[in-house]
Amino acid sequence: MTQAQEVCVVMVPFSAQGHLNQLLHLSRLISAYKIPVHFLGSTTHIRQAKHRVHGWDPHVVSNIHFHDFPVPPFACPSPDPHSTTRFPNYLLPSFKSIMHLREPFVKLISDLATTTKRIVIIQDYLMSSVIQDCANFPNSEVYTFQCCSAFTIFWFRWEETKALKLDDEDESLRPKLPSIEGCYSNEFLELMYSEDSSYKKLNNLGTLYDTSKVFEEKYLELLKNEEVSSGASQNWAIGPFNPVSVTDRKNASTESIKLLNWLDEQEPNSVIYVSFGTKVSLADEEANEIAIGLEESGVKFIWVVREADKGDIFDGESNRKVELPEGYEERVEKSGVGVVVRGWASQLEILGHLSTGGFMSHCGWNSCTEGITMGVPIGAWPMHSDQPRNAILITNVLGTSIYAREWEQRDKKVAASTVSNAVRRLMVSEEGCAVRKKVEELGVKVRRSVEGGTMHKEWEDFVAQITRGG
Template sequence: MANPFDLKKHDQINNEETSQIAIVIVPYLEQGHLNPLLNLSRLLSSYNFPVFFLGTNTSNRQAKFRLCGWDILDFPTMHFHDLVPQSPGSCSNVPTSLMEKIGSFFTSILLLRNPIREFLQEISSTYRRTVVINDLGMSWVVQDAISIPNVECYCFHTISAFTALSFACETTKKPLPSPVAEIIAELPPRENTFDSETIEYLKLQRESRDIYSVGLHNSCKEIEGVFIDLLEEQRKNKQWAIGPLNPVEIGSFRKESHACFAWLDKQELNSVIYVSFGSTTTLSNEQINELALGLEQSGQKFIWVLRQADKKGGDNVERGINCALPEGYEQRIKEKGLGFIEKNWAPQLEILGHVSVGGFMSHCGWNSCIESISMGVPIAAWPIHSDQPRNTVLITKVLKIGNIVRDWENRDELVSAVRIENAVRKLIGSTEGEEMRQRVVEVSDAVKKSVMNGSSCKEMDSFVAYITG
């Protein structure tokens, strides 16, 4: 099979025409949202569109530093634009009462509304048409785009289609067919998974959603076809499944400078579990201790990314952690050759793509889920917040490519070392775990074909034809 990493040039799209249409990408400013939209920028750039990736100076720097699987220099039509937020005192668009409800980080995002409008006004005077593709969580700050005559907006979902469908059903109250209806009925309510500030912020985004006629998803029909179709019925508009947007084969590209690869190269096929809980979670010292003991007692090889959560709105290129691991733990692990502990950022996609990695203990953010599926790695699910509990249901009960470590119903309890040990052994060393691995490899193979010349490729070509027509 040809390598999907080597993106083809899309000769069927007239280069002169695409160069007259500017694509403006507006990501939500957290890592799990930056990644897929940066990958979408890469893909659109391969059609010869000029692509402008908007963010703050720190979020753009972070996105480029943590890039996995490709090189920005290979895509010369990509451009980064640093937005400078307004000062709160000079912005009349954000009521003081709202700022008090949503906190400083969400407020800092809302203060990007005027800088985004000004950028769109400037860019729209240069190009025949301007296409804005924004994260769902940035709907409020791009709403002025529709007042500019040659600008149009498209909504990008960084959550799974399954989760998007469940949210849509809560809003529309439209019935669903069995067994989807029964599965979604058992999902936890939003109030149990989102904090109050986030709920207020998301409510504000929903109020601005009537500017969209279509939606884009970082998924494909081979993974979520039934949910994409049902979502179209719920929303009565086109939903394009154009993912996975991350490279689905790493090939020879990987961050050789990272020390973990020298260790991984020495391990047996599918023998290592990769442990990471994303960029928005810091475990308590007590939970870190239980996790450390559980990994050690399992006897399985592991790579553990043990780091602090990103500081919201801050410079997160390096975020080390000092934590209370059991006394002598790191030395024991090193002497046994049992594990590799990384206390800063690690190149997740390349790690998941390594042949020695046979499992992923994950918080089940959708970006991590789709990367794991792409690389054919089953998941030990440890949901923390937001859409993660719903993604866990998709992974474990619908796709059946993972098992549960942290039961959401008992989320307030400490996850014991014994439970962790059993979950790791089940995923890596059992017949059931091997069956999960075989299933996810089959899905991964279908996904790779989809990206090369199947449904995702056709969906992407269809979307490009739509915006150039």
């Protein structure tokens, strides 16, 4: 019996874009070991994951098998750019709809159980209730994927139990940690607590993190001690999941090639890339201040200005377009100052370009790891969820970022001068140069870890675990 017949992996992602992205990248990495991967989700979200993947083409990987299932219709309200909190609570109907994947999951596992010696289920932490029937299949085993940084998970666990001893560094850091107030909605917290209850009933054999021991070894070790005491055997730092080199443009879209060609014409480290992710809607007034601030900074830029995702991103165009100052887009492009992107941008390719010298970001974990991997310093502008704590990690702990806008300022109006000053600090000041040097050095270490260092060893350990005999 070959390895492919002996073991397969079933990937069960949560439906938010960052989660889909990470587990699709993970599927690519596992499939490289000749292990078949079955990627399960709703019809809409499977299509979304494949449509937005960057750095590689999922359609050419023969041993990734997509299983898309219909779920009950859901209607999400439009994102509100004037909401008092940035958390995308409007997507809750979409999040709740995928809980109907429990029955299709059981059917898929039933089919695989008759032909496969061991079924390895890798589930997003927020999908624990969907996979709760896996105990009925003796030849299945569960591993949990955490989409957040080990740093963020550690502090959530510490606040819950206070069982782990803090060293002097963490004791001094603790007062700076943002509370979860304003990070999540109450409705989403209820969903998280419900999934946590299901998670505790699972026989979880270990936890996977999209991170690297190069920069999170301390918190991974602390978590390993805590997780072993709670029943899980170990954890693996098998990130970064994203490709660490994206020089091949053959799969790039026409829009991406246009952007990359523009970058080709710029000086090294001269362009700041600005993107706040897929779940943030900018009010027109806020967007205007950012626009003016970017132009006044004197630094060249690529700025992704798009309405936040709808529940179904393929359900027609958004009814709203963020309004910028009259003639702004044409003016900055004609003068060569910058480019405004209204659609989807290939972030990895942009960050990996030699001309990109900074990244103003919401600090989603995908963006943090991509910035570190590509050696690009971040101007941190956290918006919601785990982002405020990710910002603490990359700014206060790793020193690979400065604050463009601190979390404590989230309720204040954005001023163009604040944006301009933040861009100049990151791109042309001595402080920014020191941060760039640090993240460039860290990026080299991370890329080396992928090519045969610590990440490679973590992967070998994990693959040995899931393909073991017996």
